[in-house]
Amino acid sequence: MPSPDSAVRVEDLVVRFGGRPVLDGLTLQARTGALTAVLGPNGAGKTTLIRCCTNLIRPSVGTVEVLGQAAGSRQLAGRIGLMPQSAGSWSGIKAVELLRYLAGLYANPLPVELLVERLGLSECATTSYRRLSGGQQQAVNLAGALIGRPELVFLDEPTAGMDPHARRATWLLLRELRANGVTMLLTTHAMDEAEALADQVFIVDRGRVTISGTVHQLTKSGGTLETVFLTHTSARATS
Amino acid sequence: MTAPDEGLDLSPAPVPAPPAKRIFRHGLIETRLLIRNGEQLLLALVIPVAILVASRFVKASLGSMELLGPSVLALAVWSSAFTSTAISKPSGVSFSKK
Numbered sequence: 001m002p003s004p005d006s007a008v009r010v011e012d013l014v015v016r017f018g019g020r021p022v023l024d025g026l027t028l029q030a031r032t033g034a035l036t037a038v039l040g041p042n043g044a045g046k047t048t049l050i051r052c053c054t055n056l057i058r059p060s061v062g063t064v065e066v067l068g069q070a071a072g073s074r075q076l077a078g079r080i081g082l083m084p085q086s087a088g089s090w091s092g093i094k095a096v097e098l099l100r101y102l103a104g105l106y107a108n109p110l111p112v113e114l115l116v117e118r119l120g121l122s123e124c125a126t127t128s129y130r131r132l133s134g135g136q137q138q139a140v141n142l143a144g145a146l147i148g149r150p151e152l153v154f155l156d157e158p159t160a161g162m163d164p165h166a167r168r169a170t171w172l173l174l175r176e177l178r179a180n181g182v183t184m185l186l187t188t189h190a191m192d193e194a195e196a197l198a199d200q201v202f203i204v205d206r207g208r209v210t211i212s213g214t215v216h217q218l219t220k221s222g223g224t225l226e227t228v229f230l231t232h233t234s235a236r237a238t239s
Numbered sequence: 240m241t242a243p244d245e246g247l248d249l250s251p252a253p254v255p256a257p258p259a260k261r262i263f264r265h266g267l268i269e270t271r272l273l274i275r276n277g278e279q280l281l282l283a284l285v286i287p288v289a290i291l292v293a294s295r296f297v298k299a300s301l302g303s304m305e306l307l308g309p310s311v312l313a314l315a316v317w318s319s320a321f322t323s324t325a326i327s328k329p330s331g332v333s334f335s336k337k
Contacts, residue, residue: 105261106256115247149249176249
């Protein structure tokens with residue numbers, strides 16, 4: 001039964017690539033105003049799930065409802081932010097130039113200069129995007145996802161490639177976003193990240209949710225989140 | 240990254256800019272990037288203009304301006320749409336020719 005306060009509702013989602021199921025009856029709900037973490041081995045279907053929610057992939061079977069609308073609905077335009085695992089950009093565009101362009105697509109964007117300063121990008125603001133380090137590119141991608149002040153943000157491994165300082169600062173920013181009422185759904189391989197941030201955790205393996213709950217519920221039997229992850233996922237998920 | 244900034248209001252306020260403004264912003268950034276890239280500028284502007292200028296001196300072989308004008312415009316559009324796009328390919332896409 002769908003909950004009325006679900007920002008994302010996914011039911012029996014099936015996606016096949018070349019006949020092989022990548023998502024195989026995946027069902028989950030992400031609560032409005034909460035941070036939901038989706039964990040799973042490589043190839044478990046986490047990124048495909050985000051692509052379905054943002055209408056980049058159309059599922060073979062199943063329902064995807066985002067902010068009360070079908071994924072891809074025109075009513076969702078501008079209400080969702082997406083930070084993909086890797087993002088391309090124009091060759092030669094500078095970091096701050098890209099963010100100013102993205103800000104120009106919205107009526108009430110976050111102030112670019114403040115966001116750049118907050119994400120520690122001031123020193124490389126005029127560096128070409130492609131010449132930024134992996135962690136700096138991630139920070140620009142995060143800024144790009146947030147600049148339109150979305151209600152719901154999908155974050156695909158947001159801190160991959162970041163140093164521990166940047167990771168902690170990103171966590172702080174995500175907590176502030178949640179405190180301001182932004183709903184977030186993030187994927188990660190970092191168990192400490194899920195433990196530190198997530199209100200709800202879904203562990204996915206071979207395209208299905210194998211277990212879900214709060215970190216406390218999942219670990220109350222004494223194990224760590226990593227132990228729960230290892231118990232409920234297979235060693236080699238095919239991608 | 241720095242500490243929380245009082246000036247950064249993170250509350251949701253997702254409103255797209257009016258379509259005309261979005262189109263203008265997109266056109267502006269594309270133009271800026273094109274002007275900055277010598278290869279693109281050559282294909283989209285310099286070569287078409289050079290053909291038009293050259294046509295004044297070699298009218299007989301290049302045909303009249305009535306025919307040449309639209310042809311050169313078409314050349315510029317094709318250059319911008321195909322070759323120029325390939326030159327300005329997004330970073331992060333498969334390989335870098337440089």
